[in-house]
Amino acid sequence: MENSISIKKLASDLELEVIAGSTGLKRRVKAEMLNRPGVELAGFYDFYDQERILLIGSKEASFLKLFSPHIQKERVDRIVSEQPPAIVFSTNVEITQDFIDAANLYEVPILKSSLRTTPLNSRLYSYLHSGLAPRMSVHGVLVDIHGLGTLIIGKSGIGKSETALELIKRGHILISDDRVDIFETSPGVIIGNAPKILERYIEIRGIGIVDIVSMFGAGSYRENKKIRLVVELEHWKKDKVYDRLGIETETTKFFNTEIPKIIIPILPGRNTATLVESAAMNQKLKYLGHNAALELTEAVAKAAMQKEEDDEE
Structure with missing residues (x-):
């Protein structure tokens, strides 16, 4: 339409x-x-x-x-x-x-x-x-984490809203909960916002509807944000091999734009909010030119090469 x-x-x-x-x-x-x-x-x-x-x-x-x-x-x-x-x-x-x-x-x-x-x-x-601009809706939560628009997706009931609530308690900013409307302003720029009726609200199972602005202040909510990272939460799968280094970057496509995507497996005892926050900060460092995984693998390779040279001597 x-x-x-x-x-x-x-x-x-x-x-x-x-x-x-x-x-x-x-x-x-x-x-x-x-x-x-x-x-x-x-x-x-x-x-x-x-x-x-x-x-x-x-x-x-x-x-x-x-x-x-x-x-x-x-x-x-x-x-x-x-x-x-x-x-x-x-x-x-x-x-x-x-x-x-x-x-x-x-x-x-x-x-x-x-x-x-x-x-x-x-x-x-x-x-x-x-x-x-053409628009589409995504089931998920959009949070501004240290300036990085992070879209949290996953199956219903996995804890997306609870994770967002914990992030907001830590000082991060809510854009939208449950449904995120996104549009592309230009190739490479995807903006997300909340439907008018859902602005500033989060639904927490067992508690109900929470007004973020009333609870945490006006600074806890903003109208829209550029999406620069997608984090998918999923229940831990025994037979699935999860990326442990983060060298290869998976992406997801919205309209004409590819956005980095990270899959975080959920297990009892893992602090999901901390993991999502760390993923966002790590991605922000990558945008700034610092890739911890590459730096570590390069350092290991350099050390191994040095050891070979020492052994030959």
């Missing part, structure tokens, strides 16, 4: 003032790109994309004023009659009566920002790009 965002939500989220065309706030935008209508205001409509939001800054407004009042009215009526999702004006632009009349006639919302054109353009694009 194609993603879309209502103009009413966009106006609310970006704090845009509704100037005209309020009956069209139910419209939805599906295109993340914006249209700066320069050539359209000059009368050239061959490449006009009515699926895009129109952004009008000082340059467009000044260019339109070069024409006679009759031409101005004709051009404005033409671009608004194509019924784009909305028309957004930057802070220093005067919105003429021609735009207001056309917006009310065709039910196209006119929105006014307090930002200048360049920062407004960046903010609009970033908002649309994130909001319209």
Whole structure:
């Protein structure tokens, strides 16, 4: 299903003032790109994309004023009659009566920002790009461990939420429990957040729903985080050979992005929260260029080679 965002939500989220065309706030935008209508205001409509939001800054407004009042009215009526999702004006632009009349006639919302054109353009694009990106949901818990977004997955009942609760007690930050909604902002960047209804809550079997913010303070929760490590918890399997050195890195793929993955076997007596915390810190060191497993194997190989040389002498 194609993603879309209502103009009413966009106006609310970006704090845009509704100037005209309020009956069209139910419209939805599906295109993340914006249209700066320069050539359209000059009368050239061959490449006009009515699926895009129109952004009008000082340059467009000044260019339109070069024409006679009759031409101005004709051009404005033409671009608004194509019924784009909305028309957004930057802070220093005067919105003429021609735009207001056309917006009310065709039910196209006119929105006014307090930002200048360049920062407004960046903010609009970033908002649309994130909001319209393909999304998927993962059963798991997302925690910010020392700045590293760590997605904890595993079968139901294995202790993902309990592990997250212990990590939060240690000062780490919850992003989402039970269900994590993820999207790719660009290849290599996967962002995870919580569904609106689940924000700041954790479900602990035997206890119930826990409000993390009320219990541990506002600093224990954040809205989203880039996922840089996946930790899968599983019950210990006797016949399975687990990686003891960590030289070979397993990955899991979301959209077009490969993310390092670690499997941690669960046994009585093993502190799962400590293991997950250690895995995250070790992965962070790898991102910084320090790989303990490689350094150890290189040191062992060097020592063995030195011993052979000593024996030959």
